[in-house]
Amino acid sequence: xxxxxxxxxxxxxxxxxxxxxxxxxxxxxxxxxxxxxxxxxxxxxxxxxxxxxxxxxxxxxxxxxxxxxxxxxxxxxxxxxxxxxxxxxxxxxxxxxxxxxxxxxxxxxxxxxxxxxxxxxxxxxxxxxxxxxxxxxxxxxxxxxxxxxxxxxxxxxxxxxxxxxxxxxxxxxxxxxxxxxxxxxxxxxxxxxxxxxxxxxxxxxxxxxxxxxxxxxxxxxxxxxxxxxxxxxxxxxxxxxxxxxxxxxxxxxxxxxxxxxxxxxxxxxxxxxxxxxxxxxxxxxxxxxxxxxxxxxxxxxxxxxxxxxxxxxxxxxxxxxxxxxxxxxxxxxxxxxxxxxxxxxxxxxxxxxxxxxxxxxxxxxxxxxxxxxxxxxxxxxxxxxxxxxxxxxxxxxxxxxxxxxxxxxxxxxxxxxxxxxxxxxxxxxxxxxxxxxxxxxxxxxxxxxxxxxxxxxxxxxxxxxxxxxxxxxxxxxxxxxxxxxxxxxxxxxxxxxxxxxxxxxxxxxxxxxxxxxxxxxxxxxxxxxxxxxxxxxxxxxxxxxxxxxxxxxxxxxxxxxxxxxxxxxxxxxxxxxxxxxxxxxxxxxxxxxxxxxxxxxxxxxxxxxxxxxxxxxxxxxxxxxxxxxxxxxxxxxxxxxxxxxxxxxxxxxxxxxxxxxxxxxxxx
Amino acid sequence: xxxxxxxxxxxxxxxxxxxxxxxxxxxxxxxxxxxxxxxxxxxxxxxxxxxxxxxxxxxxxxxxxxxxxxxxxxxxxxxxxxxxxxxxxxxxxxxxxxxxxxxxxxxxxxxxxxxxxxxxxxxxxxxxxxxxxxxxxxxxxxxxxxxxxxxxx
Numbered sequence: 099x100x101x102x103x104x105x106x107x108x109x110x111x112x113x114x115x116x117x118x119x120x121x122x123x124x125x126x127x128x129x130x131x132x133x134x135x136x137x138x139x140x141x142x143x144x145x146x147x148x149x150x151x152x153x154x155x156x157x158x159x160x161x162x163x164x165x166x167x168x169x170x171x172x173x174x175x176x177x178x179x180x181x182x183x184x185x186x187x188x189x190x191x192x193x194x195x196x197x198x199x200x201x202x203x204x205x206x207x208x209x210x211x212x213x214x215x216x217x218x219x220x221x222x223x224x225x226x227x228x229x230x231x232x233x234x235x236x237x238x239x240x241x242x243x244x245x246x247x248x249x250x251x252x253x254x255x256x257x258x259x260x261x262x263x264x265x266x267x268x269x270x271x272x273x274x275x276x277x278x279x280x281x282x283x284x285x286x287x288x289x290x291x292x293x294x295x296x297x298x299x300x301x302x303x304x305x306x307x308x309x310x311x312x313x314x315x316x317x318x319x320x321x322x323x324x325x326x327x328x329x330x331x332x333x334x335x336x337x338x339x340x341x342x343x344x345x346x347x348x349x350x351x352x353x354x355x356x357x358x359x360x361x362x363x364x365x366x367x368x369x370x371x372x373x374x375x376x377x378x379x380x381x382x383x384x385x386x387x388x389x390x391x392x393x394x395x396x397x398x399x400x401x402x403x404x405x406x407x408x409x410x411x412x413x414x415x416x417x418x419x420x421x422x423x424x425x426x427x428x429x430x431x432x433x434x435x436x437x438x439x440x441x442x443x444x445x446x447x448x449x450x451x452x453x454x455x456x457x458x459x460x461x462x463x464x465x466x467x468x469x470x471x472x473x474x475x476x477x478x479x480x481x482x483x484x485x486x487x488x489x490x491x492x493x494x495x496x497x498x499x500x501x502x503x504x505x506x507x508x509x510x511x512x513x514x515x516x517x518x519x520x521x522x523x524x525x526x527x528x529x530x531x532x533x534x535x536x537x538x539x540x541x542x543x544x545x546x547x548x549x550x551x552x553x554x555x556x557x558x559x560x561x562x563x564x565x566x567x568x569x570x571x572x573x574x575x576x577x578x579x580x581x582x583x584x585x586x587x588x589x590x591x592x593x594x595x596x597x598x599x600x601x602x603x604x605x606x607x608x609x610x611x612x613x614x615x616x617x618x619x620x621x622x623x624x625x626x627x628x629x630x631x632x633x634x635x636x637x638x639x640x641x642x643x644x645x646x647x648x649x650x651x652x653x654x655x656x657x658x659x660x661x662x663x664x665x666x667x668x669x670x671x672x673x674x675x676x677x678x679x680x681x682x683x684x685x686x687x688x689x690x691x692x693x694x695x696x697x698x699x700x701x702x703x704x705x706x707x708x709x710x711x712x713x714x715x716x717x718x719x720x721x722x723x724x725x726x727x728x729x730x731x732x733x734x735x736x737x738x739x740x741x742x743x744x745x746x747x748x749x750x751x752x753x754x755x756x757x758x759x760x761x762x763x764x765x766x
Numbered sequence: 767x768x769x770x771x772x773x774x775x776x777x778x779x780x781x782x783x784x785x786x787x788x789x790x791x792x793x794x795x796x797x798x799x800x801x802x803x804x805x806x807x808x809x810x811x812x813x814x815x816x817x818x819x820x821x822x823x824x825x826x827x828x829x830x831x832x833x834x835x836x837x838x839x840x841x842x843x844x845x846x847x848x849x850x851x852x853x854x855x856x857x858x859x860x861x862x863x864x865x866x867x868x869x870x871x872x873x874x875x876x877x878x879x880x881x882x883x884x885x886x887x888x889x890x891x892x893x894x895x896x897x898x899x900x901x902x903x904x905x906x907x908x909x910x911x912x913x914x915x916x917x918x919x
Contacts (some may be wrong), residue, residue: 394855403868405870
């Protein structure tokens with residue numbers, strides 16, 4: 099304290115209301131969010147209180163004083179290096195056990211502490227009975243119940259903070275770590291005390307504990323000091339690998355001894371959320387449960403949508419019938435062969451899109467998808483991918499464009515590049531109609547399982563490619579990822595329908611714009627030069643198809659499929675629209691599915707149908723995705739690499755499927 | 767560690783249901799590989815490898831719960847409750863599929879499904895759900911959403 103000026107640091111776990119308290123104290127209007135990580139750097143505000151000038155520093159959320167992420171380093175360094183006059187530790191009253199873990203570490207550091215028992219209203223409303231006086235006595239720390247959102251308790255909190263500063267030197271209770279660890283702590287502390295510069299700046303016991311926890315930042319502080327070699331020699335004699343976990347257990351044991359005496363209802367009891375997490379994040383069952391749920395989602399997507407697809411198909415058939423009554427000429431052909439056949443073939447899959455994205459929004463809104471990312475993190479880390487990569491990969495199920503943009507949250511360039519390059523292998527919504535059409539036509543009741551397998555295959559290719567890139571192009575280890583799981587929430591019909599409709603609207607908009615233009619262009623190619631038979635080999639589409647057909651012939655694709663795939667570069671749905679236009683299904687009421695399923699005339703059999711689905715999954719991403727890859731990598735070299743790598747992989751995979759399938763008798 | 771009588775009931779339930787699900791899962795996968803017989807037809811087991819995998823997953827969850835409770839870890843009940851919920855989720859999925867097929871057949875008269883009867887969509891994932899339903903009814907007071915807020919609220 100200098101000249102009536104007091105520096106107060108606000109610290110606490112993420113999402114406990116630090117910024118709300120900061121705003122309540124200083125009158126600031128900092129952004130407050132209901133998710134962890136709103137405060138990513140420290141913020142400073144001022145306040146006059148009872149004649150004192152208070153400087154309030156809002157620190158990023160941290161779970162402990164062992165810093166892992168940059169936010170935690172900022173918070174820890176401020177408390178340790180800047181030594182504020184008092185630290186207000188904001189504790190979530192509804193989650194005392196986890197929050198008091200940081201308290202034990204602040205006590206260890208010797209900081210002057212006042213606890214703000216925040217969200218006290220929530221704790222009170224759910225019937226918690228916290229004996230604040232007893233908790234305060236046991237911890238030997240002043241505790242003030244607060245409600246940040248209403249300002250309740252803020253004045254008293256500031257009174258207590260000023261009182262705490264006025265007190266003389268203070269010695270906190272500390273956690274005992276057991277005989278053996280205490281011996282290590284004592285020996286290291288004795289060495290640290292030999293260096294006056296270090297021991298004056300940092301409490302030796304605290305520093306010894308951090309050294310035993312392999313805290314890299316503290317190891318750096320020792321580097322270059324006169325005791326560096328002594329410390330290193332001592333640490334070599336201690337097996338520190340298991341110590342961090344052991345010491346964390348001891349801290350929780352200490353908390354466990356205090357809590358039952360002060361709050362009978364706060365003794366940890368498994369909540370619904372804890373129970374679900376026990377199961378869905380289980381190391382053996384977590385991934386199988388995720389796969390089972392995704393398979394269920396694809397089964398519903400395919401089967402439950404069938405009657406709705408049939409109704410749309412009837413409408414399109416009726417329109418086609420009405421157009422065929424207009425006689426011959428270019429206009430009925432444009433409407434029937436081009437627009438109705440092409441756009442209609444795409445529109446028919448609207449129910450699948452709506453159902454799949456409704457189900458995904460249910461999983462997302464409930465908080466389950468965050469758990470899916472959590473269970474995949476360890477697997478992905480072992481395979482060379484950053485844990486944060488799974489979020490963009492999940493977003494890729496919707497559309498690869500925002501998914502690739504979401505990789506911006508990955509700090510390490512190598513991690514980010516790998517995630518960008520493999521994201522196009524995650525099956526976006528635009529590819530779903532291709533799968534539904536071909537799987538329905540050639541795999542009957544197993545269509546749902548085939549579609550699920552294609553999504554799973556896309557993830558597998560992405561993971562294997564990431565491993566390959568990590569070992570060749572972007573050598574190194576992925577950086578660690580700490581993730582907090584959001585609470586489970588009950589999805590509401592309103593929000594999930596809004597999410598579903600956003601997807602559906604996007605799909606309809608695309609069908610009315612880019613897909614419409616695409617199929618009209620293909621219709622023109624199939625109709626010109628004038629006088630040529632529509633869609634024949636003599637049309638421009640036929641000529642183009644014949645030029646590129648040799649490349650696709652080993653895959654069992656004829657020239658019509660080749661043309662549809664080429665135009666699929668604009669948008670993947672155009673593959674369907676193109677097939678609809680080139681197979682001329684607009685003229686009769688038969689669905690494109692029936693036309694293709696007639697293998698004798700279409701030339702498509704289960705082997706090349708599966709090959710076509712896999713080719714569509716893997717080959718070059720659509721033009722919008724290519725644009726965003728260029729923007730995010732800032733390199734044409736990597737953009738072209740993504741195009742070439744995906745297309746070559748697609749060709750090889752489709753070739754193997756067709757050749758093996760044919761050998762087994764599924765290729766016609 | 768002594769096991770409470772309530773947990774003993776849960777253990778017996780988890781062991782029985784877990785084994786049944788695993789057994790049916792294995793048979794369904796074998797049928798999926800093309801090895802059918804009169805018995806599998808009589809039990810309405812379809813040739814569906816993925817559906818068989820789902821039964822295996824559900825069975826494994828129940829057996830894991832049994833193992834945890836047997837080891838004296840009360841967390842095992844979480845696995846049993848979740849196993850019940852997951853079984854019921856798949857019952858709902860199969861009922862939705864049956865409803866869609868019924869609509870296609872009786873409502874829209876689709877040619878592909880003209881010979882379809884509701885029995886075609888009856889499978890172990892559906893009828894074994896009766897066991898899960900019994901568990902749900904026995905411990906329904908444990909399936910509470912207290913403390914879970916609404917999304918977007």
